[in-house]
Amino acid sequence: MDFRLLQDTICAIATPVGEAGIGLIRTSGPGSLELARKIFKPRRPDLRLKSHTLHYGWIKDPVSGQLIDEVLLSFMAAPSTYTREDTVEINCHSGYAVLDRIVQLILANGVRLAEPGEFTRRAFLNGRIDLSQAEAVVEIIRSRSEQGLLLANRHLRGELRQVIETWRETLLQAQTTIEAYIDFTDDLSEEGEEEGPAYETLVSGLSDSVFTPLLSVLNSYDEGRVLREGLTIVLVGKPNTGKSSMLNALLGKDRAIVAAAPGTTRDVIEDSFLLSGVQVRILDTAGIRNRPDEIESFGIERTLRSVSEADVVLWLIDNSRQLTSEDMKVYEAVRDSRYLVLLNKSDLPSAFPIEKVQERFKGPAPIFRLSVKKQSDIDRLKTYMAETFIRRPLENCRSAIVPNLRQKVLLESARDALLRAFDLLRSGAYGELISFELESARTQFDAVLGWENDSDLLDRIFSQFCIGK
Numbered sequence: 001m002d003f004r005l006l007q008d009t010i011c012a013i014a015t016p017v018g019e020a021g022i023g024l025i026r027t028s029g030p031g032s033l034e035l036a037r038k039i040f041k042p043r044r045p046d047l048r049l050k051s052h053t054l055h056y057g058w059i060k061d062p063v064s065g066q067l068i069d070e071v072l073l074s075f076m077a078a079p080s081t082y083t084r085e086d087t088v089e090i091n092c093h094s095g096y097a098v099l100d101r102i103v104q105l106i107l108a109n110g111v112r113l114a115e116p117g118e119f120t121r122r123a124f125l126n127g128r129i130d131l132s133q134a135e136a137v138v139e140i141i142r143s144r145s146e147q148g149l150l151l152a153n154r155h156l157r158g159e160l161r162q163v164i165e166t167w168r169e170t171l172l173q174a175q176t177t178i179e180a181y182i183d184f185t186d187d188l189s190e191e192g193e194e195e196g197p198a199y200e201t202l203v204s205g206l207s208d209s210v211f212t213p214l215l216s217v218l219n220s221y222d223e224g225r226v227l228r229e230g231l232t233i234v235l236v237g238k239p240n241t242g243k244s245s246m247l248n249a250l251l252g253k254d255r256a257i258v259a260a261a262p263g264t265t266r267d268v269i270e271d272s273f274l275l276s277g278v279q280v281r282i283l284d285t286a287g288i289r290n291r292p293d294e295i296e297s298f299g300i301e302r303t304l305r306s307v308s309e310a311d312v313v314l315w316l317i318d319n320s321r322q323l324t325s326e327d328m329k330v331y332e333a334v335r336d337s338r339y340l341v342l343l344n345k346s347d348l349p350s351a352f353p354i355e356k357v358q359e360r361f362k363g364p365a366p367i368f369r370l371s372v373k374k375q376s377d378i379d380r381l382k383t384y385m386a387e388t389f390i391r392r393p394l395e396n397c398r399s400a401i402v403p404n405l406r407q408k409v410l411l412e413s414a415r416d417a418l419l420r421a422f423d424l425l426r427s428g429a430y431g432e433l434i435s436f437e438l439e440s441a442r443t444q445f446d447a448v449l450g451w452e453n454d455s456d457l458l459d460r461i462f463s464q465f466c467i468g469k
């Protein structure tokens, strides 16, 4: 997109095109007012198009004189507008023909169609919002849960920008201190050792005011992601332990085939349910066993792939039968994930005590004895999962700023640069090297806010928008 064209005027339909009560067409750019004067016929002929006011009248083709639609039109003078440019909004009837006719008329009067996201891109280029706020606009439009909306709104209000600006400022000050010292030592004659700047104070200052808060923003990423995108749970275990029964119980419907024969489920079965207002995607998988037939081994491969996608793995063990080497195989598949152990079939006599699981499979994972056949057990499991995987993260996120993936990657590089700077500071390295690392952390912060001019990046971000936003 060529942004030397920022001086031109753009237009787009801002509402979904189709039959509806009202359609909104908007323009942005210096030609907006002149356009409105050409194509709008106010009811009161002497009307001045006062800014930020709704005016009643008609859209009229200035060439043929034909009245096209009855509308409410507003003109908003720069800079108090979404884009910081002159803007016109036309509330008309919504239908394919009427919207199309008005847009055609606007295009015939020296205005061009906007690219996706171009209004928000102009708001960014004109300095009204930073890149994290522009991204928040997409997040708000896409939010499917109240929690996701809450997080996006904090970004839109510019909370991330505020903390990053303070961090930048602190880094700049530290850099100034270090560079002043470099200049100072350059001026020194060879006479003797001079005291360096108080390195320990610098490290602890940077650590308290930048590094620690940066880590807490990074830590909120995973929790925030679950709230925004939902939770993926994967059921695994050796054959016949009750995975498909658990899927059906959690969904409250007969989704997967349950049978006494081991090896019933051979492919991954997926469905979803709501837990505390968050969408949970749940996958039932083929049982992991030692000597699978060909189809089963394809299934097991898919099981392992699903485990790698999981936020939480539910590992089912049949408590009514002895543990075998197959359970060990499952353990190896899940041990690096976040998982819960479910000792199922507790309505039958247990073949081994619960301690045996702890002994055999070392790990801090919580263990539940339960029976899929008991509704109260299923409710207890759901309550535990809602509390642990949704409510607690939500509480943490209420006061946190949660970055998106792009921001997280940049913030991680900033964290690494700071860690290198700390090492250098402690080892008394050359000031230039330390200053370089601080600079590099600051560049990452600038990139989060979109302060370096990377038009590919902007294209990538704004292409996710819809037209008219």
Ligand SMILES: Nc1nc2c(ncn2[C@@H]2O[C@H](COP(=O)(O)OP(=O)(O)OP(=O)(O)O)[C@@H](O)[C@H]2O)c(=O)[nH]1
Residues within 6 Å of the ligand: 237, 238, 239, 240, 241, 242, 243, 244, 245, 246, 257, 258, 259, 260, 261, 262, 263, 264, 265, 266, 285, 286, 287, 288, 344, 345, 346, 347, 348, 370, 371, 372, 373, 374
């Ligand atoms: N008594 C009892 N039987 C259970 C329980 N859970 C599952 N079963 C039975 O165990 C058998 C296997 O259950 P499934 O849910 O098909 O087990 P699965 O883990 O999906 O098995 P595969 O798909 O073969 O890997 C069925 O006969 C179930 O009725 C339970 O809590 N108590």
Ligand SMILES: [Mg+2]
Residues within 6 Å of the ligand: 243, 244, 245, 256, 257, 258, 264, 265, 284, 285
């Ligand atoms: Mg099954």
